[in-house]
Amino acid sequence: xxxxxxxxxxxxxxxxxxxxxxxxxxxxxxxxxxxxxxxxxxxxxxxxxxxxxxxxxxxxxxxxxxxxxxxxxxxxxxxxxxxxxxxxxxxxxxxxxxxxxxxxxxxxxxxxxxxxxxxxxxxxxxxxxxxxxxxxxxxxxxxxxxxxxxxxxxxxxxxxxxxxxxxxxxxxxxxxxxxxxxxxxxxxxxxxxxxxxxxxxxxxxxxxxxxxxxxxxxxxxxxxxxxxxxxxxxxxxxxxxxxxxxxxxxxxxxxxxxxxxxxxxxxxxxxxxxxxxxxxxxxxxxxx
Ligand SMILES: Cc1cc2nc3c(=O)[nH]c(=O)nc-3n(C[C@H](O)[C@H](O)[C@H](O)COP(=O)(O)OP(=O)(O)OC[C@H]3O[C@@H](n4cnc5c(N)ncnc54)[C@H](O)[C@@H]3O)c2cc1C
Numbered sequence: 001x002x003x004x005x006x007x008x009x010x011x012x013x014x015x016x017x018x019x020x021x022x023x024x025x026x027x028x029x030x031x032x033x034x035x036x037x038x039x040x041x042x043x044x045x046x047x048x049x050x051x052x053x054x055x056x057x058x059x060x061x062x063x064x065x066x067x068x069x070x071x072x073x074x075x076x077x078x079x080x081x082x083x084x085x086x087x088x089x090x091x092x093x094x095x096x097x098x099x100x101x102x103x104x105x106x107x108x109x110x111x112x113x114x115x116x117x118x119x120x121x122x123x124x125x126x127x128x129x130x131x132x133x134x135x136x137x138x139x140x141x142x143x144x145x146x147x148x149x150x151x152x153x154x155x156x157x158x159x160x161x162x163x164x165x166x167x168x169x170x171x172x173x174x175x176x177x178x179x180x181x182x183x184x185x186x187x188x189x190x191x192x193x194x195x196x197x198x199x200x201x202x203x204x205x206x207x208x209x210x211x212x213x214x215x216x217x218x219x220x221x222x223x224x225x226x227x228x229x230x231x232x233x234x235x236x237x238x239x240x241x242x243x244x245x246x247x248x249x250x251x252x253x254x255x256x257x258x259x260x261x262x263x264x265x266x267x268x269x270x271x272x273x274x275x276x277x278x279x280x281x282x283x284x285x286x287x288x
Pocket of ligand 1: 124
């Protein structure tokens with residue numbers, strides 16, 4: 001299939017990109033890695049008049065750590081660059097693990113982290129990882145900037161708190177407290193597919209008792225789902241089979257996953273519980 005006609009501009013400065021996107025006379029769209037947008041154009045699910053390619057803007061190509069210790073991922077930074085970065089692997093290993101579950105190397109070599117987060121396929125790995133890691137997004141438009149927490153950013157399937165005139169210029173990921181155990185796991189029909197059920201877990205303990213837990217699923221709803229009820233069953237308690245069984249029970253009670261061609265709702269609910277025990281176990285073993 002072929003896309004409808006469109007103009008293409010690749011500005012080299014952020015103000016120029018924001019000026020183009022802010023034009024009320026034109027139906028514009030940001031182009032990042034193109035791994036979701038180009039198929040949508042080809043299928044004519046999107047028919048913008050102008051694509052604004054943001055990948056030539058030098059300041060959006062930064063992958064570094066700010067003065068506050070947060071990882072800063074610019075909008076043009078490719079998924080593969082994040083997963084391969086030694087600093088990310090050492091200090092934000094959950095993020096690297098989630099990226100590695102995305103599609104195949106060819107996709108990750110083009111796709112951007114910010115693009116995946118804005119696109120927000122509810123089965124995508126990165127939105128769940130972003131919520132687990134308490135990430136924030138800096139969103140720019142010609143009139144100024146705002147900062148949004150990941151927990152408020154994902155509105156529903158393919159919908160985020162971003163307007164056509166906006167660019168998510170960076171994703172900020174705070175440092176993980178020392179001693180945090182982590183794990184990201186998913187169940188998919190084939191290696192490289194989107195998750196039928198995916199799960200990000202962060203876990204900390206004071207001795208044998210859990211003092212902090214974050215449990216965030218993808219693929220089981222229209223947004224990433226943080227299951228505070230399951231987290232609550234673990235807090236202040238000795239970690240082990242009994243605690244995990246209670247957490248798994250809480251998750252299957254709370255979750256109301258959809259059924260589709262890939263998996264029934266019942267399968268997803270049961271898989272979510274099984275996955276939770278495996279992922280918690282792995283995170284616990286990794287805590288320092
Ligand atoms: C075969 C295949 C398999 C895939 N498998 C997976 C998978 O298993 N898991 C997974 O999570 N993803 C998967 N993907 C999607 C991939 O991760 C995409 O790269 C990602 O969803 C979009 O990132 P992008 O940089 O390519 O964005 P684009 O395709 O360029 O843009 C996607 C959307 O986001 C908007 N956008 C992009 N960046 C910004 C920004 N900075 N600010 C504002 N708006 C922006 C665009 O306007 C567009 O609407 C797959 C893709 C393909 C083709």
